[in-house]
Amino acid sequence: MSTDRDRMLATIRAGVARSATRDTPKPAPLVPQRGQLNGRALVDLFRKQAEAAAATVAEVARAEDVPTAVADYLRSRNLPPQIRLSPDQRVNALDWKSQPLLETSSGASDGHDPASVTPVLAGVAETGTLMVHSGADTPNTLHFLPETHIAVVYADELVGTYEDGWAALRAKAGADLSNGAMPRTVSFVTGPSRSADIGKILLMGAHGPKRLHVILVDAPKSSVRPAH
Amino acid sequence: MLHPTSNAFSAESTKAIANPQLQEALSVLRVQSIPNRLKAASNLAEFEQLRDRARDLKNHILGHLDQYLLQFEAQVKASGGEVHWCSDAETARQTVLRLCREAGAKTVTKGKTMIGEEIGINDFLEQNGIEPVETDLGEYIIQLRKEIPSHIIGPALHVTKRQVEETFREHHTDLDAARSLEEPAALMAEARAKMRDRYFEADVGITGANFLIAETGSTVIVTNEGNGDLTQTLPKMHIAITSIEKVVPTLDDAMTLLRLLPRSATGQELSVYVTFSTGPRRQSGPNGPDPDGPKAFHVVLLDNGRSAYLGTPMQEMLRCIRCGACMDHCPVYHAVGGHAYGWVYPGPIGSILTPALLGVQNAEPLPNASTLCGRCESVCPVRIPIPKLLRHWREEEFSRAITPSTQRSGLGLWAWFAKRPSLYRLATRWAVRVLRWGAGSDGKFTSLPLAGGWTKHRDFPAPQGKTFHDQWRAKGRSIGGKA
Numbered sequence: 001m002s003t004d005r006d007r008m009l010a011t012i013r014a015g016v017a018r019s020a021t022r023d024t025p026k027p028a029p030l031v032p033q034r035g036q037l038n039g040r041a042l043v044d045l046f047r048k049q050a051e052a053a054a055a056t057v058a059e060v061a062r063a064e065d066v067p068t069a070v071a072d073y074l075r076s077r078n079l080p081p082q083i084r085l086s087p088d089q090r091v092n093a094l095d096w097k098s099q100p101l102l103e104t105s106s107g108a109s110d111g112h113d114p115a116s117v118t119p120v121l122a123g124v125a126e127t128g129t130l131m132v133h134s135g136a137d138t139p140n141t142l143h144f145l146p147e148t149h150i151a152v153v154y155a156d157e158l159v160g161t162y163e164d165g166w167a168a169l170r171a172k173a174g175a176d177l178s179n180g181a182m183p184r185t186v187s188f189v190t191g192p193s194r195s196a197d198i199g200k201i202l203l204m205g206a207h208g209p210k211r212l213h214v215i216l217v218d219a220p221k222s223s224v225r226p227a228h
Numbered sequence: 229m230l231h232p233t234s235n236a237f238s239a240e241s242t243k244a245i246a247n248p249q250l251q252e253a254l255s256v257l258r259v260q261s262i263p264n265r266l267k268a269a270s271n272l273a274e275f276e277q278l279r280d281r282a283r284d285l286k287n288h289i290l291g292h293l294d295q296y297l298l299q300f301e302a303q304v305k306a307s308g309g310e311v312h313w314c315s316d317a318e319t320a321r322q323t324v325l326r327l328c329r330e331a332g333a334k335t336v337t338k339g340k341t342m343i344g345e346e347i348g349i350n351d352f353l354e355q356n357g358i359e360p361v362e363t364d365l366g367e368y369i370i371q372l373r374k375e376i377p378s379h380i381i382g383p384a385l386h387v388t389k390r391q392v393e394e395t396f397r398e399h400h401t402d403l404d405a406a407r408s409l410e411e412p413a414a415l416m417a418e419a420r421a422k423m424r425d426r427y428f429e430a431d432v433g434i435t436g437a438n439f440l441i442a443e444t445g446s447t448v449i450v451t452n453e454g455n456g457d458l459t460q461t462l463p464k465m466h467i468a469i470t471s472i473e474k475v476v477p478t479l480d481d482a483m484t485l486l487r488l489l490p491r492s493a494t495g496q497e498l499s500v501y502v503t504f505s506t507g508p509r510r511q512s513g514p515n516g517p518d519p520d521g522p523k524a525f526h527v528v529l530l531d532n533g534r535s536a537y538l539g540t541p542m543q544e545m546l547r548c549i550r551c552g553a554c555m556d557h558c559p560v561y562h563a564v565g566g567h568a569y570g571w572v573y574p575g576p577i578g579s580i581l582t583p584a585l586l587g588v589q590n591a592e593p594l595p596n597a598s599t600l601c602g603r604c605e606s607v608c609p610v611r612i613p614i615p616k617l618l619r620h621w622r623e624e625e626f627s628r629a630i631t632p633s634t635q636r637s638g639l640g641l642w643a644w645f646a647k648r649p650s651l652y653r654l655a656t657r658w659a660v661r662v663l664r665w666g667a668g669s670d671g672k673f674t675s676l677p678l679a680g681g682w683t684k685h686r687d688f689p690a691p692q693g694k695t696f697h698d699q700w701r702a703k704g705r706s707i708g709g710k711a
Contacts, residue, residue: 003313004313004314004315004319005313007315008313008315008472008531008535009294009297009298009313011531011535011536011538012293012294012297012472012535012538013294014538014539015293015535015536015537015538015539015540015543016290016291016292016293016294016538016539017539018538018539019290019291019538019539019543020291020539020543021287021288021290021291021543022291022292023291024284024287024288024291025288026284026285026288026477026481027280027281027284027285027288027484029281029480029481029483029484030274030277030278030281030484032272032273032274032278032487033273033274034272034273049497052497053496053497053498053500107519108519108520111424111427111428127497127498128497129498133515134515134518134520134521135510135515135516135518136515136516136517136518136519139518139519139520140457140461140518140520140521141461141462141520143457144454144457144458144461145458162483162486162487163480163483166479166480166483173514173515174514177443177444177479178303178306178443178444178445179303179306179307180306180307180308180506180507180510180513181444181514182307182444182445182446182504182506182507182515183506183510183515184505184506184507184508184509184510184515184518184521185457185461185503185504185505185506185521186446186503186504186506187457187501187502187503187504188486188498188501188502188503189500189501190496190497190498190499190500190501191500192500193452193453193454193500193501194452194453194500195365195366195416195452195453196382196452196494197364197365197366197369197382197383197384198365198369198384198389198392198412198415198416199253199256199387199388199389199392199412200253200256200260200382200385201389201412203412203413203416205416205417205420206365206416206420206452206453206454206455207363207365207420207423207453207454207455207458208453208454208455208457208458208500208501209454
């Protein structure tokens, strides 16, 4: 008995066989010049693009400065001093005890956390985008449920283009991302959640985070040392 | 199942033009959509080159569609998911229902999916005792109002802010009737709060997919609200409903299309959330165990007549990435909005897809609801020659005698003259004289026999001077182009 799969494939094959584009080669990718930068120019482009997408950006010199920057941000916005951390060492190993007023916990979110602090796979300067992925140490709920998402980006995680971002994933998860090597989700996040579905008026904070704050650390991720 | 009303286009557009709230809602297209796209396109130096690459990429994919779909299917399996091939809407509906029942679903949250609209999944689930909850704000608004999307990107484009307020007051009766909803932000906060618990209650999350990645077996959603990600992360099962032409070979290839889609759709450099989903929650391995995410991942892959157009002149319509730029720029869509088109895909691309998917006899007016001005083609990110394809449907209608008989006899009469050039010239010369003589001193007609539809709303200008042929000859040029 022929299945829907057989029927569809038969029609598709017949169509492909007579298609004028059967011999069209796959075009080579075209990577825009805009993101192909280094050093300070790369940081400046990331900042400009992220801010244009309504994210806020702070820069700190060292990994040790991140807890203070998080506390300062929450205080300046009058937000509750309560954060949920990704279990990942890049944020979890920071010295949060240095901020006694900050209440911290870690792990996936059940929807009751006002703010999350997460690492990223990459910050992409081309459009001021963060690449984040799900995994044991990076619960996906932390990227979407809290009202405030604070993302920590280390200097060696900042890249120019989306293609560089995929290269960063390949460096981490394996050159071949097929056969289940991809994390369950990889998200490109550009600014906080928004909608223009009410009378075409653009409003921030639809269903995802209402605020996206990026802390750029001018040091590599290897500089994170577990606090004692 | 939604009954298409595309054949009532003329009557529906008359109503639409007379609807002041709709006209107010549509005015944003001119003041926002067009300038926003233009700005985003101009900001990227390589935008036009990317459109060429995207066209070539989609042509390549359509010429190798079997191969990429099989690769996609194998990769979905390898990451722990399942692909369900569905040749028509009914099979797709039954498949979704069966999966929902397997999950023991009572409620289903939904991200925005145009394929879901195409197969009428909401009504079907409801009839079978499963409550579908739309989570995209625009889809939620129209679900409460029991309407269909009027735009593929902004489904509630036709609804004004005041109407949203009325709808929320009517349906959110558990809230204080005296609350202020004057600010649009208050309306959004209310929808956000209403939706929060629903995400956690749902047993199944249904999303669409903008792209499918053959290399990895990923489905891709492009959203601004974050509802799609919550929809596919919180319930125990994720079902992505999608169609065959959305497959793309590699992650890098997808980026070519993703550099075009948001800029063309909303004028954004990138939509807020672009998520690649691959398989269910990992139990082990380098990325696992995942602390969150669905335990099952299913892809419902719909054909619904698309594959029959491969290798035909209509194949080009299958390049469409559903950005909506053609409707944002269409003078007809600006005037009548999306509902007049009578089915889920409105505007220029809808006037091509609807006859293709429902049969041209069920959408006769749509290919004719265009001035063929070409704006749609000029903004299409994958360079679909929309006017050419509309003409193709017009020819098909004529050859299958679907065109109304008055038009057919009019065209037949014109063709008879056009095939006899000397007679044609004589006839047009006489027509010019008669019209000029009959028009009177101001050179206009306020009424004309057989042209009441035209003169009801505007005057018909009488021809001035001589026919084109006569002027051409008088200027000493021949058809060959030489003096």
